[in-house]
Amino acid sequence: xxxxxxxxxxxxxxxxxxxxxxxxxxxxxxxxxxxxxxxxxxxxxxxxxxxxxxxxxxxxxxxxxxxxxxxxxxxxxxxxxxxxxxxxxxxxxxxxxxxxxxxxxxxxxxxxxxxxxxxxxxxxxxxxxxxxxxxxxxxxxxxxxxxxxxxxxxxxxxxxxxxxxxxxxxxxxxxxxxxxxxxxxxxxxxxxxxxxxxxxxxxxxxxxxxxxxxxxxxxxxxxxxxxxxxxxxxxxxxxxxxxxxxxxxxxxxxxxxxxxxxxxxxxxxxxxxxxxxxxxxxxxxxxxxxxxxxxxxxxxxxxxxxxxxxxxxxxxxxxxxxxxxxxxxxxxxxxxxxxxxxxxxxxxxxxxxxxxxxxxxxxxxxxxxxxxxxxxxxxxxxxxxxxxxxxxxxxxxxxxxxxxxxxxxxxxxxxxxxxxxxxxxxxxxxxxxxxxxxxxxxxxxxxxxxxxxxxxxxxxxxxxxxxxxxxxxxxxxxx
Numbered sequence: 001x002x003x004x005x006x007x008x009x010x011x012x013x014x015x016x017x018x019x020x021x022x023x024x025x026x027x028x029x030x031x032x033x034x035x036x037x038x039x040x041x042x043x044x045x046x047x048x049x050x051x052x053x054x055x056x057x058x059x060x061x062x063x064x065x066x067x068x069x070x071x072x073x074x075x076x077x078x079x080x081x082x083x084x085x086x087x088x089x090x091x092x093x094x095x096x097x098x099x100x101x102x103x104x105x106x107x108x109x110x111x112x113x114x115x116x117x118x119x120x121x122x123x124x125x126x127x128x129x130x131x132x133x134x135x136x137x138x139x140x141x142x143x144x145x146x147x148x149x150x151x152x153x154x155x156x157x158x159x160x161x162x163x164x165x166x167x168x169x170x171x172x173x174x175x176x177x178x179x180x181x182x183x184x185x186x187x188x189x190x191x192x193x194x195x196x197x198x199x200x201x202x203x204x205x206x207x208x209x210x211x212x213x214x215x216x217x218x219x220x221x222x223x224x225x226x227x228x229x230x231x232x233x234x235x236x237x238x239x240x241x242x243x244x245x246x247x248x249x250x251x252x253x254x255x256x257x258x259x260x261x262x263x264x265x266x267x268x269x270x271x272x273x274x275x276x277x278x279x280x281x282x283x284x285x286x287x288x289x290x291x292x293x294x295x296x297x298x299x300x301x302x303x304x305x306x307x308x309x310x311x312x313x314x315x316x317x318x319x320x321x322x323x324x325x326x327x328x329x330x331x332x333x334x335x336x337x338x339x340x341x342x343x344x345x346x347x348x349x350x351x352x353x354x355x356x357x358x359x360x361x362x363x364x365x366x367x368x369x370x371x372x373x374x375x376x377x378x379x380x381x382x383x384x385x386x387x388x389x390x391x392x393x394x395x396x397x398x399x400x401x402x403x404x405x406x407x408x409x410x411x412x413x414x415x416x417x418x419x420x421x422x423x424x425x426x427x428x429x430x431x432x433x434x435x436x437x438x439x440x441x442x443x444x445x446x447x448x449x450x451x452x453x454x455x456x457x458x459x460x461x462x463x464x465x466x467x468x469x470x471x472x473x474x475x476x477x478x479x
Contacts, residue, residue: 044167047097050090051156054111057083057090058118058152065122069129077126087115094159102403102458102474104162110462111155118148147464154419278304328368328454335362335408338369339397342376346384353393355384360398363406365475371451378444379410379471386469387414405457405474413468417461425461448473 061083067076091112098104281303284292292300336359343357365372380395387393396411417425426449445459452459452473463469 040170041167043097044163047094047163048160050094050097051159054087054090054094054115055153055156057086058115058149061087061119061122062149065125065129068126072129080122080126084119087119091115098159101162101166104159105402106458106460107155107159107162111152111159114148114151114155118152121148151419151464328371330366330368333365333367333369333372335364335372335399338373339376339380342373342380343395343397346380350384353384353388354391355393355395358394358396360396362397362399362408363401365406365477367455367475368451371454375448375451375473378448379473382444382471383410383412383414383469386416387412390414401477402474404477406477407472407474409470409472411468411470416463416465416467416469418465419463422461426459 061080064076064078064080064083067073067079091108094108095105098108281300285297285300285304289297339359339362343359347355347357380397383395384393387395390413394413397409399406399408401407426445449459452475455475457473457475459471459473461469461471
């Protein structure tokens with residue numbers, strides 16, 4: 001009888017042992033996560049200290065050149081040389097520390113670019129001090145120093161902000177892990193307590209068990225009946241669930257049809273009155289030209305212009321909304337041929353302007369040809385549009401490899417934009433220039449971002465106001 005009792009208690013005892021082991025493992029895992037969290041805190045502090053050192057070294061480098069400018073003492077240049085070394089070493093350390101985050105790597109590339117520009121301007125100032133004297137270097141130090149220092153501070157602030165944000169995310173995950181651990185520990189404690197009580201009760205009940213085989217058979221029959229009832233309820237619940245899924249699927253299909261009907265209405269019914277407004281206004285302008293004064297003709301011209309803008313706005317908005325439902329049909333794309341053909345077409349459309357395209361070797365990529373064709377059209381047309389006030393429009397197009405991605409870029413020397421409004425750059429209907437200055441609906445960059453995101457890539461831009469803009473988008477090298 002003792003053997004039978006032990007056999008019946010084997011499962012509760014096993015559960016207690018497993019629960020105890022689970023608690024031990026949880027304690028070990030929680031301790032490991034705490035150590036990992038502490039490691040990431042030190043990682044963030046290291047990144048912040050390095051970025052602060054870079055900013056401090058830049059200031060020291062500028063101070064050294066100014067000291068040499070004022071005193072002609074070459075000892076000040078030793079400080080500049082030491083600061084350059086610190087900057088180069090800290091930049092390389094930051095690249096290693098942030099190599100797992102592409103967003104930080106992109107910011108570091110931009111920071112390194114402006115640091116090189118600042119170092120070059122200070123080197124030029126030093127040479128001019130040596131050759132031309134004090135006055136000749138003041139303009140170079142003040143003007144270049146202001147625009148490059150602002151950009152350097154901006155990208156350092158962005159790197160630090162990203163690192164703070166990453167630290168907050170990791171702290172939040174750690175807090176959740178701690179809460180989960182304590183909840184699990186409490187649950188395991190209650191479970192073990194319950195099993196211990198169950199163990200005692202079971203042992204006592206089995207010692208006093210005197211029921212005969214007939215009663216056990218009756219109980220078995222009752223149990224079988226309960227199982228049959230439970231099985232019947234389960235089957236009914238499963239049928240109800242299948243009916244609910246069918247009903248929800250039908251409603252979803254109906255909603256999709258309603259959405260398609262709305263899109264059709266916008267693309268046809270809403271376009272028709274706009275065409276009518278445009279057409280009738282042209283009739284008034286052509287047939288009753290002599291009956292309108294100058295102000296009247298100006299109003300008619302304004303109606304025609306704005307109706308065209310409305311039609312273009314509807315087309316762009318529909319194109320943006322369709323991107324969310326469009327599936328990607330991937331194939332190998334000859335980027336060189338695609339971009340060259342586009343530039344030739346754009347040149348023919350702008351014969352009155354002097355446009356020079358500098359197209360470097362472009363790496364082929366795997367993606368949706370029609371969607372990426374739209375990306376190139378929007379980027380190149382933007383560069384042409386925002387360079388229209390320059391005597392000669394110069395546009396550079398190329399690519400480079402970054403980790404396991406190909407980064408394509410379009411650079412111009414047009415009007416550019418202020419980097420402090422960068423967060424608005426890829427928003428729908430967000431314009432950084434007035435409609436009277438440059439044409440457009442404010443959706444082009446939003447379309448580019450959505451297409452590149454669907455290809456698992458990134459898009460970003462850099463600019464100096466009135467000196468030009470550079471736009472980049474990355475695509476994975478593998479299918």
